[in-house]
Amino acid sequence: MARIAVVAGDGIGTEVTAQAQKVIEAVLPGTEFNDYDLGARFYNRTKEVLPQAIQDELARHDAILLGAIGDPSVPPGVLERGLLLKLRFDFDQYVNLRPSKLWPGTTSPLAGVKPGEIDMVVVREGVEGLYVGAGGVLHKDTPAEIATEESLNTRFGVERVIRDAFARAQRRDRQHLTLVHKTNVLTKAGGLWARAFAAVAAEFPEVTTEYQHIDAASMFMVSNPQRYDVVVTDNLFGDILTDIAAAVTGGIGMAASGSVNPERKYPSTFEPVHGSAPDIAGQGIADPAAAILSASLLLEHLGHHDEARRVSEAVAADVASRTPGAPQRTAEVGDRIAAAL
Amino acid sequence: MARIAVVAGDGIGTEVTAQAQKVIEAVLPGTEFNDYDLGARFYNRTKEVLPQAIQDELARHDAILLGAIGDPSVPPGVLERGLLLKLRFDFDQYVNLRPSKLWPGTTSPLAGVKPGEIDMVVVREGVEGLYVGAGGVLHKDTPAEIATEESLNTRFGVERVIRDAFARAQRRDRQHLTLVHKTNVLTKAGGLWARAFAAVAAEFPEVTTEYQHIDAASMFMVSNPQRYDVVVTDNLFGDILTDIAAAVTGGIGMAASGSVNPERKYPSTFEPVHGSAPDIAGQGIADPAAAILSASLLLEHLGHHDEARRVSEAVAADVASRTPGAPQRTAEVGDRIAAAL
């Protein structure tokens, strides 16, 4: 039986996560769920973000189902770094998985782009690059101040995420993989990424490949997002590119994500891309679609392929059946999808 | 009399630059133009990108009018780094200016966005950040390989570009300035940018301000580009954000840019954002609008405000008068605009 740690978090996080849990229970009855009260409330009470004892408990789960963290009462960055990024790094979640699909029933802000036409997965490196926190500040807040940020890239770390992306591309219909970097300016890191990409490509002869600079890719993501199948890129570029991908597929309402340790040595975290949305929290009107799609990624990761597919199809069917623009009640959506399964 | 160095460059660069020059001659008769044959042809002939003697000559001009450089015959990055970036750094072109406007007669890929609704300027820092080339590679192409890239940020460099952006915002109708960074992850550089921004803001009480993370800004650039007036950001974020801005205003057909040394201690470079487009080069069908708008930025920089305005209005009128989608002849567009002046 799967053991899932639930970190529902703040704001609408608790509301949408309850629906994701409901849906997992519907397809995998008997799953063990353990709640962990982390996020803004916990931080304000204890001034701690993630005590080691809780982290050790989280480590003894198969996966973490996360809602959203963040509240105006906490200084920006504290929870993101102390919880989300800490889990990514400590649990070696090196594959940051972000599918983007224009689902039937949703509308792209791009004129003339129809549901079904956009269907991509961005595989973002999760534990290297500029996210490692290397760098420093000298002479703070004087005219002599300097600040540095260092992007660290290892062949080991880059190669494994590229290999993961190739394997995903190979399993998809179009079997196409785009590497995104900025090799013309970031020659050191870009060179390493390009060399690793070329080396791994030889293992996947069926997969067609392409390279784009991050600036060009950001433009194509708007002018022609249909062209992408699987995209692999570094931590920061992936952060940016996945938000553009979410925007062109109608915003973060359907954007799911997984911070994945593919070897399952550590638990992986699954969460909607949207935040805690304090402005609408507690009203029961948050759409749980992205949270439930994140649950589908979780099921897929744990090897429950059939259940994962059924859940994402049920979400798709529910969204397609809605009256466009009609307000949704969080629990009703969860009930409808659970009932359909 | 202004002395302008012309680096027409490769592919369509030569064709569109001729029109930009024609237009400057129309509004500022007697301007001195000196041609410099740099780019792929020069590199292939000499294996040099920018000899010091030529750079010294360029330095004795008021501005550089650049077309486009790049050709498949030259390894990627060589000309970009050896010419474009070298000029930015050696000529201290720390303000990288990129206006984005949805002009009448052009179409945004965004549904329902009408001409006039998008009108922003991105002020991108031009000589610091990840573009400095700091970093290295160890154990190249072995499993032990590591590669680093270092972002260097000085209070001096950040403050001056922020001050420039505030001054531009103050001169515009909406007087709004958005700082874009990633302070929640890049705490060192982000902290310096945020502190410098807060300090300079005190000098411009009329300007309203806002902060956004780069990932959120990339999303808003698609979902609501109308919200931006002036944006200030670092070198790499500016590279990405301006390409998204170009995409939502209909692509790079109207995208002009200036790499500016505001003190005019060194010449500034003005160029269209588009590349050399080898596929359509030599056919006389490239639209010179972006090159002529870059000439308008050049005129503005040299203090010819009235001429700058007249040129950009003439481009706007020409574009608005075209039959949508009708092919344009490069020289005819230049002739029409020059004649209208």
Ligand SMILES: CC(C)[C@H](C(=O)O)[C@@H](O)C(=O)O
């Ligand atoms: C909250 C923040 C640290 C995080 C990131 O930058 O990775 C978020 O933007 C994301 O994409 O998951």
Ligand SMILES: CC(C)[C@H](C(=O)O)[C@@H](O)C(=O)O
């Ligand atoms: C060609 C390249 C070095 C350059 C950059 O990255 O700045 C280009 O993308 C630009 O935006 O001017």
